[in-house]
Amino acid sequence: MPSNDIRDVYRQLVLKLEERSRLGGVMGVMHWDQEVIMPKGAADARAKQMAALAGVLHEKSINPRVGNLIDKLTASGTDEFTDAEWCNIREAKREFDLETKIPKELVQEIAELGSRGHQVWAKAREENRFEDFAPILERFISLKTKWAEHAFPDLEPYDANLDIFERGMTMERLSPIFDYLKIELVPLVRSINNSDRKPDDSFLEGDFPIDKQEALGNSISRDMGFNFDKGRMDVSVHPFCGGGHPTDVRITTRYRTNNFIESLFAVIHETGHGLYEQGRMEDSLDLPVSEPLTMAVHESQSLFWERMIAQGKSFSIRYIDKFREVFPGFLKVASADKLFKAINVCRPSFIRVEADELTYPIHIILRYEIEKAMFDGTLMVKDIPEVWNSKMEKYLGIKPSTDTLGVLQDVHWSGGAFGYFPSYTLGAMYACQFYNKMITDLKDVPGRIEQGDFACIRKWLNEKIHQQGRLYSPDQLAKKVTGKALEPGVFINYLKTKYNAIYGLN
């Protein structure tokens, strides 16, 4: 095909991709609105509105004319296209294939089960009745296995589910990584539990007016570089980062008056996500090439700021005076060192979302092992609670007294999201690996943090990660940024060094 013609085909595809991105942005705003703003009496109508919009997005995705454009472009073998352009074509193809390969009835059944599943799960969790949720879970495993056979016929069903959240990740790759983490972290947590040295964190409790917490969160988010001309900060039941566009990024937090650290760290975490969105390549904001790469890489950005920066000692040094100024009376007796130790207390607990840096990966590994076994047929749904509880006891030394505190705690399975959990810990490992490289690229990072000079950090993340969009696979990106693909050893070394010091081990 002559060069002009193939470029015209590409331009037509771009128009379609932009339209899809814009309608996706509308969905983003509707979702944010639902969680933050919507009057509760509108729930039924909203569900129908979002279903109608999802229907439109699906229609646009399976438009045969788009398939035709993609076929022409992939067959062209032309040298006409830049890496970014090829990325758009590749991403368009991945989405088109995924959307068209699944029979419509299966898509509908999964959507319906997801909506019903959420209600059943919420009630079952409230009433501690796993047996009510079990049939939903069974049906979902069966549907998601079928789905996998259509979506990625060459992959194991669970690998196909993993691929949606972390493209390219497989059990073959992941299992040894998680086994390694488990072997290292389970004894470390046990040593900490047995240690006599327990940092005091009781002084984190107090009385913190919400308006002051909000102003503080806002100001630290701004310090990190969040652009409030292209974003907002609000309140929702569960903190999240959403919105409709890289120029309309909306983070949320929630407030408790007896503890400000929780809410502040949610702001920092979501700001990390938000900076990734706001930092996308400007000339392709409505195209796939600029989109955040995977769930794990997204999480690497939130955890970078939350764990590697805000849970570091330099951050406590930077902000302890500010905290004292905002909340007079609070922290009067504490030093920056005490604050640092208090916000890094390791304490095994039942609930994943409340877990600390060290026990969090163990919660994830437990879920990964269970999901894997559900899909390969070696674990029956009815047996999950028992397996859950015995793994909790084995790995963390605690046993949930109810399924509400155990297998029923997470929303993910109620919507059929299997293979999602590993992203959290993959993100933590990437964050650590990136940080490790950054401190060799930039001079005196701890000193800069103590000075509140976050601009260079944000700039480094922006150039190395945000601006790379979807040009590379996660492993390629890690290699490009750090010289090596994912390296769990970096993460383990970091955790050991940090927690051995805090707890005076070895």
Place this chain on the structure above:
Amino acid sequence: MPSNDIRDVYRQLVLKLEERSRLGGVMGVMHWDQEVIMPKGAADARAKQMAALAGVLHEKSINPRVGNLIDKLTASGTDEFTDAEWCNIREAKREFDLETKIPKELVQEIAELGSRGHQVWAKAREENRFEDFAPILERFISLKTKWAEHAFPDLEPYDANLDIFERGMTMERLSPIFDYLKIELVPLVRSINNSDRKPDDSFLEGDFPIDKQEALGNSISRDMGFNFDKGRMDVSVHPFCGGGHPTDVRITTRYRTNNFIESLFAVIHETGHGLYEQGRMEDSLDLPVSEPLTMAVHESQSLFWERMIAQGKSFSIRYIDKFREVFPGFLKVASADKLFKAINVCRPSFIRVEADELTYPIHIILRYEIEKAMFDGTLMVKDIPEVWNSKMEKYLGIKPSTDTLGVLQDVHWSGGAFGYFPSYTLGAMYACQFYNKMITDLKDVPGRIEQGDFACIRKWLNEKIHQQGRLYSPDQLAKKVTGKALEPGVFINYLKTKYNAIYGLN
């Protein structure tokens, strides 16, 4: 066609109409978000998102399968359908015809001119340069004339424009009505201006904290019956009533700290619109039959509460103690009677949106006469400012010193909305006629208002108007509710009686 088959055709149409209504609701939320919530840096992206969604709505509207369903239904001549079902079919046909009759290029040119026109107008208004806006206006009249020839080939072009906002209304009907209003109101305003008696309204100025204004507005909106489980109240530059659904009705106001009446009356006005939306027939919320009838009837509901209720003496009696309680010190010296007179001061001014009850219709008539003359070719665009100013002087005795205070003040023409203005005064007349009937249907309305018993009033409006949806034409509705079609004499009598008393005329 057998009965079962034609009912199946109807059911298919209902699915299409519901989908359209739901996507329209999404647009409503996006629009509200843009005005109330959106970060300013998102403006460009939002315009593109809304254009993409408008494109989808248009595609859905011109779907030939919908046209086919409508043809089958209108040709069926069956007795199968209820009035409500026929209404849905009729409304679907009106919309389908309107959307399909206009050539795509014309639709696009109008949309583009509207978006450019708004920018040009805003700048021209700021800089007082009518000559910059004139070419936009000229082009719009030409395009909207062409549009009218396609949309309603049997109507005069300006009548076609009127029909969009007030179906069935024509110049032949409207001109004598407006002439009558003019003959009655212009001398009345002149007498008031020449009267020695001037009610004192200086005490309305003061210092009113915004949080207290907000709580007051919220509480009065609630008194009127606005359901905050299915709605919200927020702040925007221009007050409006929007949202995504009858279960998600969002009103806005704006606050000035030196006057609380303005903001409160905006809340009352928008609550009137909101009650109409929240009061739609529950079994058809996503179908045209339940939709508010016309712009004028919508305005009749807001003006009913603002003018007929809140500007009445009973309302001042009801709330003066509450106002004193919320704003201690304020109104200490004023009585309910003084408050009533102060909020009914008549004072000719340049700006329509700030005009009082008596001069407002004159602003509208001036615009109507100019629009009519623009479309019949008797007024050239370049001559509009002069005509505007001389009419202002003739009708209201004041002459704007700039076009910013004159012809450039309103946004409507910048988007091509000709024929919209009359709705405001038609709405005021309907409101008055409805009120006049209501006080004969319900016993002791003034006494009920003094007691704060608004439930019976809301119920009356709900049964008589809200629940009627689009079953009737505006005239039919007026006749059904009051026994007569639109009767301007009722409006004039009301105004004369009220203002003669306040100003001690005759």
